[in-house]
Amino acid sequence: MPVVDLDRFDFLYARRVRGLRSSAARDLMAMLSRPGIISLAGGFPDTSAFGSEALKRIAAAVADDSARALQYGPTGGLEEIKDIIMDVMAAEGTPARQEDVFLTTGAQQGLDLIGRVFLDEGDAVICEAPTYVGALNAFSSYRPRILHVPMDRHGMDVAAAAEAIQRARRQKVAVKFIYTVPNFQNPAGVTLSGERRRQLLELAREHDLIIVEDNPYGVLRFDGEAPPTISSLEQASGELERVVYLGTFSKIFAPGVRLGWVHAQQGILHKVNVGKQAADLCSSNLSQMLIVAYFRSGEWRGYIRRLLKVYRERRDAMLDALAEFMPEEVYWTHPDGGFFVWVTLPEYLDATAMLPQAIQRNIAYVPGEGFYADGAGKNCMRLNFSFVEPEKIRRGIELLSEVIKERMEFRDKLERGSRARARRKERTQR
Structure with a gap:
C-alpha cells in the first residue's frame, strides 16, 4: 500500500x-x-x-421500545430527556423550561454550535487564562481572537475582563461573548465567586454580550457552599436573555452516551437548531432513552x-x-x-x-x-x-x-x- x-x-x-x-x-x-x-x-x-447491573436494567427497559430507540429523533432532543435535564438543573438551583432546553451530542458539540452561531473571523472571545482546551479547539474553526483574562483563587478577574473588552473595542474588534467554566474550572480547578458572577453578568449587560456558562462539574462539589449559577442569577432578575448554559451527562452519568445540552433563550436556540441540523441531524435516541430510564428510577442522586x-x-x-x-x-x-x-x-x-x-x-x-x-x-x-x-x-x-x-x-x-x-x-x- x-x-x-x-x-x-x-x-x-x-x-x-x-x-x-x-x-x-x-x-x-x-x-x-x-x-x-x-x-x-x-x-x-x-x-x-456506575455498575454493570444498573446498565443491564436500563438497557432492558430501553429494549422494550427498541424500534424507537433505533430510529431518528427530533433535532432538539426527546421531550422526556428535556424533563430530566430540567430536574438536573433544578438540583443545582437553576430553573429551566422544556422549550429553553436543546440537546446536543456532548457539550463539546454545544461549544462548536455556539462558535458557529456567533463567531465571524476576527471576532473576539473573552476567556479565562488558562481555559478549557476543548473550547479553544471548538472556537478555532471560526478563526476568532481569544482574549485571555487572568484568574486568581476567586476565578476570572472581572475588572481585567472589562479592560480587555474596552481595549478590543478601541481597536474596532467585535467582542461576541464571554466564555467561562465557573465551577472547579478545567484546567485550574478554581471556582468563580458569587460576587464575581454578579459582576460578570453586569459586565455583559453593560456591553450587550453573551455569557457562555460551561458547567460540566457543578454538582461535583465536595466542600463548601455552591454559589448560584450565572443563569439562575439572570433568571432571578426576570430575564433569560444573554446567558447560554451548557451542561453534560458525561460527568453525572457516563461520557460514552455523548449527550449534553444548551439552555438559552428561543432566538439563540433557533440558530443552534439550524446549525445542528447541518452537523448531525439529531443525537442518539438510544443514548437519550438510556438516560431517561436511569434518571426516572431516581438512582442518579x-x-x-x-x-x-x-x-x-x-x-x-x-x-x-x-x-x-x-x-x-x-x-x-x-x-x-x-x-x-x-x-x-x-x-x-x-x-x-x-x-x-x-x-x-x-x-x-x-x-x-x-x-x-x-x-x-x-x-x-x-x-x-x-x-x-x-x-x-x-x-x-x-x-x-x-x-x-x-x-x-x-x-x-x-x-x-x-x-x-x-x-x-x-x-x-x-
Missing part, C-alpha cells in the same frame, strides 16, 4: 483548518495505554462506579453521592502528596470539587519539554500551554485525580516530583557552571 503524503493537499484545505490543533490530552491516549504508566492526564470520570465520596478521597490524596513531595518553589490550586489540580512550576521550567522524561518514569500529565491560545503557561501542568486510585496518585506525584527536582537541579548546575565560566573570564581579562 503506498504511503500517503498527508500534506499533499495543503493548497486545497480551507483556511479555517489551519488554526485547528489537537488536544494534548487526546494525543497522550495511545501512549498512556502501555502497562505500568500512571496517568494524571485525562479528564475521565470513574465509570466503574445516590450515584452522584458515591462519586463524590470517591473523588473527594482522590482529591485529598493528590493534595496531600503534593504537599509531601513537591519542592517549595512549586504551587498548586486547591479545588472544592471537580476533577483537576493546576500546578505552577518555577518560570524557567518547561512542562512540555519535561513530559518525555516524566513518561519514561511512568507518570503522565497535561502540559499547561495547551490551555492558552497564545502559548503561555509553559511552566504549568494540569493533573487529574478522578480516574486514579489514591495509592497510585501518591506514587505518581512522588515520581513527578523527582522529575521536577532533577530539572531544577540541572538548571542550578548550568547556572553554577555559567557563573564559574564568567569568573574565569574575568580573571583572564585582568
Whole structure:
C-alpha cells in the first residue's frame, strides 16, 4: 500500500483548518495505554462506579421500545430527556423550561454550535487564562481572537475582563461573548465567586454580550457552599436573555452516551437548531432513552453521592502528596470539587519539554500551554485525580516530583557552571 503524503493537499484545505490543533490530552491516549504508566492526564470520570447491573436494567427497559430507540429523533432532543435535564438543573438551583432546553451530542458539540452561531473571523472571545482546551479547539474553526483574562483563587478577574473588552473595542474588534467554566474550572480547578458572577453578568449587560456558562462539574462539589449559577442569577432578575448554559451527562452519568445540552433563550436556540441540523441531524435516541430510564428510577442522586465520596478521597490524596513531595518553589490550586489540580512550576521550567522524561518514569500529565491560545503557561501542568486510585496518585506525584527536582537541579548546575565560566573570564581579562 503506498504511503500517503498527508500534506499533499495543503493548497486545497480551507483556511479555517489551519488554526485547528489537537488536544494534548487526546494525543497522550495511545501512549498512556502501555502497562505500568500512571496517568494524571485525562479528564475521565470513574465509570466503574456506575455498575454493570444498573446498565443491564436500563438497557432492558430501553429494549422494550427498541424500534424507537433505533430510529431518528427530533433535532432538539426527546421531550422526556428535556424533563430530566430540567430536574438536573433544578438540583443545582437553576430553573429551566422544556422549550429553553436543546440537546446536543456532548457539550463539546454545544461549544462548536455556539462558535458557529456567533463567531465571524476576527471576532473576539473573552476567556479565562488558562481555559478549557476543548473550547479553544471548538472556537478555532471560526478563526476568532481569544482574549485571555487572568484568574486568581476567586476565578476570572472581572475588572481585567472589562479592560480587555474596552481595549478590543478601541481597536474596532467585535467582542461576541464571554466564555467561562465557573465551577472547579478545567484546567485550574478554581471556582468563580458569587460576587464575581454578579459582576460578570453586569459586565455583559453593560456591553450587550453573551455569557457562555460551561458547567460540566457543578454538582461535583465536595466542600463548601455552591454559589448560584450565572443563569439562575439572570433568571432571578426576570430575564433569560444573554446567558447560554451548557451542561453534560458525561460527568453525572457516563461520557460514552455523548449527550449534553444548551439552555438559552428561543432566538439563540433557533440558530443552534439550524446549525445542528447541518452537523448531525439529531443525537442518539438510544443514548437519550438510556438516560431517561436511569434518571426516572431516581438512582442518579445516590450515584452522584458515591462519586463524590470517591473523588473527594482522590482529591485529598493528590493534595496531600503534593504537599509531601513537591519542592517549595512549586504551587498548586486547591479545588472544592471537580476533577483537576493546576500546578505552577518555577518560570524557567518547561512542562512540555519535561513530559518525555516524566513518561519514561511512568507518570503522565497535561502540559499547561495547551490551555492558552497564545502559548503561555509553559511552566504549568494540569493533573487529574478522578480516574486514579489514591495509592497510585501518591506514587505518581512522588515520581513527578523527582522529575521536577532533577530539572531544577540541572538548571542550578548550568547556572553554577555559567557563573564559574564568567569568573574565569574575568580573571583572564585582568
